[in-house]
Amino acid sequence: MTGVPQRRPAEVVSARWDGVQIRYPFAAAAAVGPVSLDLYRGERLLLLGPSGSGKSTLLQALTGVIPASIDATVSGGASVGGRPARSRPPWGWVGEVAQLFQDAEQTLCGFRVADEIAFSLENRGLPAETIRDRVARAMRRAGVPAAWARRRTATLSGGEKQIVAVAAVLAQDAPILVADEPTAHLAPAVAARLTDLLLDRSEDRTVLVVDHRLDGLIGAIDRVAVLGEAGRLIATGPPGPLFRAEGDRLEGQGIWTPLASRLDRALSAAGLAPEEPPLTVSGLVDHLAVMGPPRRRAAAWHLSRALAPPVSQPPLRPGEVCVRLDGVACAPPFGPVVLRDIDLAARRGEVLGLLGPNGVGKSTLGLCLAGLLRPKAGRRHGPVGAVAFQNPEHHFSQDSARAELTDHLRRAGSASIEAAVQALDRWGLAGAADQHPFTLSQGQKRRLALACLTVSDRWPLLVLDEPTAGLDARGAAAMACTVRRLAHAGRAVAIITHELDVALAVCDRVVILADGGVLAQGRPADLLVRADLLAQAGLAPPAAAPVLCWLQRQEAQRC
Amino acid sequence: MLSALHPLPKLAVCLAWIVAAIAVFDPAFQLAIIGLAVFLLVAVERRSLLLVVGLMVPFALFGFGFLTTAVLFRQPDADALRVAGTAAVAAPALTAGLTLFFRAIACGMVSAVFVLTTDPGDLVKALMAQLRLPPRIGFALLSALALVPDLGREVQQIRMARALRRGRAPGRLMSPVELFAILIPLLAYAIRRAGRSALAMEARGLAPAAPRTILDAPVIRRRDGVFALGGSGLLVAIVLGTIDASG
Structure with a gap:
């Protein structure tokens, strides 16, 4: 797959944001804009930006949901098919625009x-x-x-x-489809299938998608538009060239770039990159396969270094068992039993990954592991832990982000304002300290929830349910660093995730759940490259799998 | 069987039985209604007896208030303890109290028959299709009905979040203090949820007055007529029998 658009879109504008700037009531600054952006007929446009940059706000202005239903001051104008968004009420656009909201x-x-x-x-x-x-x-x-x-x-x-x-x-x-994080909570195999459906070329449809799981969809994207931290357009263009030229700058602003692009830039710096920037890791591996041995060795060295921060973690030696489940059966509140005969231990100093398809019972198991939900059968041993709920709003009970953190610190026996300020800073929330938690963007809400749970050493066990959903690259990196820090400090951490690259990067051990029980458990590097096992569990290999396999083959040849 | 019936004739028959339960002041009549409702739910609809008895509890508590008022507070100038202490609980007062007690349960059980055998979605579709209920009101009603079971799930979630903040597992039973403490977050959830549903409906084209298709709206069939006639006929027969028995 290359960076060249698969089909040149017709130069007919389907939707337009013309100098749109949106400011919410009582907000000190505009949430987004001014932004001028055209969406061409038949085009697949990916909108990227760090969390809080106003992506969702911009999408909601297209059909006038903002300001007709969500109060805000809008300057400039959006239009659909040449007709101003304000010319109809939001419900009047149902024949032209289908909107998939973030939540x-x-x-x-x-x-x-x-x-x-x-x-x-x-x-x-x-x-x-x-x-x-x-x-x-x-x-x-x-x-x-x-x-x-x-x-x-x-x-x-x-x-x-x-x-x-x-x-x-x-x-x-509808001829225009606007999808805001369509795959955030989906298992990889399902996410890939739905992404293919949404971006299907055989449908005469214009698509604007906001997503941070780029590795599965970037090959079908014609053009990328990027909002910067200030909510203004900072780059636009075809994905391959854009990520090669601007990737480092985008990552500096906390914006996701595809793994293939990150590896491509590592090879580019060493003069080993292909002429056409690859968009998938498989495409990159194809390029590596035609290299001569000396260049291959050099490429292997550079790729290993590029993968090092997220993927190659030195394994920790897990400590004593913190929480143990013996023959446990788990059921969600008011629901039937979804998992049976679960024997599982969470150890201090270990990051445990809970993986599996949608609806298998991962969140329910996480609640049982933390002791917040009683098992229907079997026994749980160990202290009560904390859960970062899938919906971060469940954590909030105060009227500002700062107050949430100080409340958690107070309950942990510390009243340090400084610790709250440092946590806000560490999680990139300093600018939102006085904002009500419910007015934050989804990514900011998730970061605040994670900040609250990790600001003190109150809980010996932390269960993080989809901690990277809706996070930008900087938030995900902060999450990964925090998780490793907590494990090094002797806490037990369990991560429920659909992002196998996250599991590969952060977890010491993964448990794969399927068909009401444990299908397999072991080291991520061993399990997550086994396509047969992953397929059985409705999962798909991580994006890094092809290059990891290639590196393993290079290592084997050298030996 | 009752679940397969059209919601509107069923609603009409249930309302007729409730009106009769209020109008006919006879404990035997109320007991007959309760017995019939329990029979329909347990024997015909295969609902658990425990569930049915559990459903009676709030109505029984409500009715118990009528019973004690009728028996102990029948004399305006006497205190309740003295009236109770005389042990001369007058037969007419007791009968009246029991009738009021059974009436509360009877009304509650007829409502339970309707609620447990009717899909809220079908009811709202029937109201929109057959009684021209405006869609905005219909879907608002449906959202409100859908919210009720969701509140139970939300209560569990709020309890877990509270337990997490307190650093201990949630108890099996909710204390009155805990119940009071979760009311505000629960109300906030209900308001947020209503706002999101309204946004979702608007974004997906729900217009105030535009014509819309109602897919799979319940259709009135022969069996609904049979049920309406049978239910009304049985009611009339029991009422007449009660009047005849009481002389």
Whole structure:
């Protein structure tokens, strides 16, 4: 895969932001803008930016949700198909724009699954037969089981809700699709399938997507637009050349770049990069395969160094058992048992990864491990731990980010204002210290929740449920560093994640869950390159897998 | 069986039974309604007896208030302890108290029959399709109905978050203090949830007055007519029987 767009989009503007600047009430500065950006017909545009840069705000202005339904001062103007967004109420754009919001609960209305998917089509007054056909097709394509049709969306897991939300916007069949973090809570295999669906070239559709899991989707992207920390456009262009030229600057601002691009830049610095910037790690490995032995050895050295910070962690020697589950059966509140006969130990000084497909019961197991949910059978031994909930809002009870941290410190027996300020700084929240937690962006909320749980040494065990969902690169790096620091300080840490590259980088041991139990456990470097095992668990190999395998082969040849 | 019926005739029949339970002042009549409701839920709808008895508890507590008021506070100028101490609980007062007690349970159980056998989505669709309920009101109603079970899940989540802050596992039972403490966050959740649902509906095209399709709205069938006639006929027969028995 190269950086050349797969299809040159027609130069017809489907949507336009013309000098749009948005400021929320009582905010000291604009949330985003001024931004001028065109979305061309048939184009696949990726919008990137650090968390809090105003990406979601910009998307919500397209159909006038801001300011019609969410109060804000908007200057400049957005338009769809040449018509100003303000010329219709937000609901008037349902035939032109399908919106998948960052939070699935903001896309779904709380009905039964089939009713959710049919909702926008009913609102457009389409014939019942057409709606039935489209609903059935969307469910089939998105992989929504027919048995879910009469289930209420509130009874689904976070990832399952996300799948239904994607099915709902696909069924809408609008010519413009705007998707804000469509794969944030999805297992890799499902995320890849849904990304393919959303960006499907056979559909005559214009797509604007905001996502930070770039490795699976970047090959289908025509153009990238990047918002900087100040909420203004700082770069735009085809992905390959843009990431090669601007990648270091973007990473400096906490913006994700694809792994292939990071490795490409490492090779570029040594004069070993391919002519065309690769967008996938497999593409890069193809290039390595045609190199002569001396260049291959040099490339291996540079790639190992480039992978070193996230992937090659020296293993810690785990300490004593902190929490142990013996023959435990786990069930979510008011739900049936989802996992049985679980024997699991979380050790001090160890980072444990809990992996598995959506709905397998990872979050439920995390709650049982932390002692916040009683097992239905079996026994749990050990002190109560803390959980960073999948929805960070559950952590907040104070009226500012600073107050949240000082409250956690006070409960831990410390009233240090300085420690709160340092934590805000460490997690990049200094500018949002006095903001109400519920007004923060999703990434900022997640960082604040993680900051609260890690600001003191109160809990011997920390369970982090999808800690990187919605985080920018800087937040994810801070999370990884904090997790390693906590483990080195003798705390037990468990991470529930769908991002296998995160598990590969941070975890000492991973447990793969599938079919109501433990499928396998062991070292990430051993398990996460086994495609058969991962496929059995509905997972996909991490993006780094091809280059890790290539490096292992080089090592073997040298030996 | 009842679950397969159209919600609106079922609602009409249930309302008729509730009105009768209020209008007919006879403990035997109220007991007959309670017995029939329990029979329908346990034998026909295969609901657990424990669930049905559990559902009676709040209505029984409510009815117990009527019973004690009717029995102990029947004399305006006498205190309750003295009236109770006489042990001469007058038969008419006791009968009236028991009737009020059973009436509260009877009304509650008829409501339970309707709620436990009716899908809220089908009810709202039927109201929109057959009674022209405006969609905005219909979906607001549906969101509110959907919120009720979600509040239970949210309560668990808030309890876990509180337990986490306090550094100990949540107890099996909620204390009154804890219940009071989670009311505000629960209210905040309900408001946030309502706001998000409203945004979602607007973004997905729910317009105030535009015509919309209602997919799979319940259709009135022959069996609904049979149920309406049977339910009304049985009610009339029991009412007449009660009047006849009481002379």
